[in-house]
Amino acid sequence: SAVISQKPSRDICQRGTSLTIQCQVDSQVTMMFWYRQQPGQSLTLIATANQGSEATYESGFVIDKFPISRPNLTFSTLTVSNMSPEDSSIYLCSVDRGGNEQFFGPGTRLTVL
């Protein structure tokens, strides 16, 4: 398994501002993933982040809105830019430790007013 922490655990933000979410893993991993879970909905993959290369975004998500950094093998950040109320969601990071399974962080609950 993997121990994954996220900061902040929750935040309330004003529209038009940006929030950076941090994801820290207790050991080195190649792939990290960022998911969004809108209220009452399932999880949708935002992007895949590999250390040393630019993140790959899924359809419907763009780098200008959700820039991602991956400076090393244990850390990643996701920024939600120019926020609107529609961005209110839980944002989760996950890692692939091999064994064909992903481990998830506790999530960041974002509310945009």
Next chain:
Amino acid sequence: AQSVTQLGSHVSVSEGALVLLRCNYSSSVPPYLFWYVQYPNQGLQLLLKYTSAATLVKGINGFEAEFKKSETSFHLTKPSAHMSDAAEYFCAVSDWGGQGAQKLVFGQGTRLTINP
């Protein structure tokens, strides 16, 4: 692209009764399949996974799932429900994503309620 369908957004059972949560996938080749559980205000926890070994997979907390290729199904069961099983359950299938990574495609989720 892979997709997953969970039949029933809400399932309610009595404590001690059988739990059956349904999941169907769309794939022309046997995929990797997963069940995750999400307790209120928590992240996702892996219950069990199918990776082309035994078709009957046993997971944590007494849950198990059976992979049926002919029915493209991966239903989750537990013989006797406990109050602590109340949660949201997600079925997921692996798919190839960016940078050669295996991403997860999730179903819509099923909220399980246990009645005393």
